[in-house]
Structures are given as C-alpha cells and as structure tokens.
Amino acid sequence: MNYWLMKSEPDDFSIDDLQMCEQQTVAWQGIRNYQARNYIRDQIALGDLVLFYHSSCKVPAIVGLANISSQPQIDVSAFDDRSAYFDMKSDATAPRWWQVHIQFMAKFSNPVSLKQLKADPLLQDMVLVAKGTRLSVQPVTQEQYQHIMKLTNVD
DNA sequence: GCCAACGTTGGC
DNA sequence: GCCAACGTTGGC
Known part of the structure; x- marks a missing residue:
C-alpha cells in the first residue's frame, strides 16, 4: 500500500465535486507531466490512499x-x-x-x-514542502501520511 | 497580477 | 547532448 498526494484546483474540480460524482469516483485525466505520468503508470496501485490537495486557491x-x-x-x-x-503526439498506437x-x-473538517505543512518539523521532507514542487501527483511516506491524519483530527 | 521555480522545446 | 528561450504552475 502506497500513499500519494494529488493536486486539484478547486475552481476546476474540488473535493466536493468528487463527493458528488457518480459512485463518488472520477477518472483522473489530464496529467501531462512525465514524472507524474510515471507514478501513475508504474507505481500507483489499486487501493492506494490519496491525500486530496487544493491548489491555486485562497487557502x-x-x-x-x-x-x-x-x-x-x-x-484517452x-x-x-x-x-x-x-x-x-499521443495516439492509440503509442499512448503517452x-x-x-x-x-x-473523506472530506476533512x-x-x-x-502553511501548516511548511511549519511542521516532521513534514519538511514532503515533496510538496521540500521542493515547492509543482508536481501534481507525488508520493507521500507512511510516516508523513500518518502525521497528517493526526493533524486533521486536532482542533 | 507578479514572479520564482521548474518543465519542455528546439536550434545548434 | 547542451542550453537558451519559452510556457506553465501555483504561492503570495
């Protein structure tokens, strides 16, 4: 089981949009970055967990x-x-x-x-934090995942 | 809206 | 295969 973080612009497609989809499921199309593509094609597996991240928005x-x-x-x-x-440049004979x-x-309350992620000493190695990366699909370690899940339950 | 960081393209 | 120019992302 692996953990991932995927970005979406909420104006475009938010966590609420995902929740309202039929079967609460959507095809994650439009990844046009090779590194992200490689993760999707080669490493992501059924049942992996995904932290859903809102980018290019107020918070x-x-x-x-x-x-x-x-x-x-x-x-397709x-x-x-x-x-x-x-x-x-992508076609059926050589899909890119x-x-x-x-x-x-879940939607986190x-x-x-x-800002929190950046300020947390335990999360400095997150791809999102470390590189300020624009990568829209990125790996998250189990430790990072567990720590983030703890943060969501803190009031 | 600005601009830094990064990815991609294409000429050589 | 290098690297400059260009395009895009995304936080601020």
Whole structure:
C-alpha cells in the first residue's frame, strides 16, 4: 500500500465535486507531466490512499482523502481534439498519457493548510514542502501520511 | 497580477 | 547532448 498526494484546483474540480460524482469516483485525466505520468503508470496501485490537495486557491490545503479505484489506464482524452487535454503526439498506437480512477473517502473538517505543512518539523521532507514542487501527483511516506491524519483530527 | 521555480522545446 | 528561450504552475 502506497500513499500519494494529488493536486486539484478547486475552481476546476474540488473535493466536493468528487463527493458528488457518480459512485463518488472520477477518472483522473489530464496529467501531462512525465514524472507524474510515471507514478501513475508504474507505481500507483489499486487501493492506494490519496491525500486530496487544493491548489491555486485562497487557502492551499490538504482537504480530504481518496483512494485509487482502478488500475492504470490509457488517458484517452489525449486523443480527443475537442478535449482541453488533447495531445496530438499521443495516439492509440503509442499512448503517452495515463490515468487512474480515484474514489472519495473523506472530506476533512480540519484541512491541513500548506502553511501548516511548511511549519511542521516532521513534514519538511514532503515533496510538496521540500521542493515547492509543482508536481501534481507525488508520493507521500507512511510516516508523513500518518502525521497528517493526526493533524486533521486536532482542533 | 507578479514572479520564482521548474518543465519542455528546439536550434545548434 | 547542451542550453537558451519559452510556457506553465501555483504561492503570495
């Protein structure tokens, strides 16, 4: 079992949107970064847990929990020239981009803000904190995950 | 809206 | 294969 953090802009797709999806599940399409693609294609597995992060918003924060609910699949939105995610360099014979489905598990009553993450001595090695990285799919260690889950329960 | 950090592209 | 130019992300 592995742990991940996935970013989404809430104006675009929020944790509430995920909760309201049919089966509370959505295909995570549109990853167009090779490092993130490699994680999705090669390392993410059914049942892995996902910290759902809101970026580019008033209070960037980890706002909920999801799980990986499919095997990695080819992201067919790359083939669709009407899609915002269209990539003419990806086609069915040489698919370049991959997706998984994620399923809603929880919305935190105490989101963990980026500010909190940055200030926490135990979380300095988080990819999100350490590199200020823009990577939209990133690994989280079990220790980091457990600590963050503790923070969500603190009032 | 600004801009730093980072990723990608393409000329050589 | 280097690296400058350019584009994007995302916090502030």
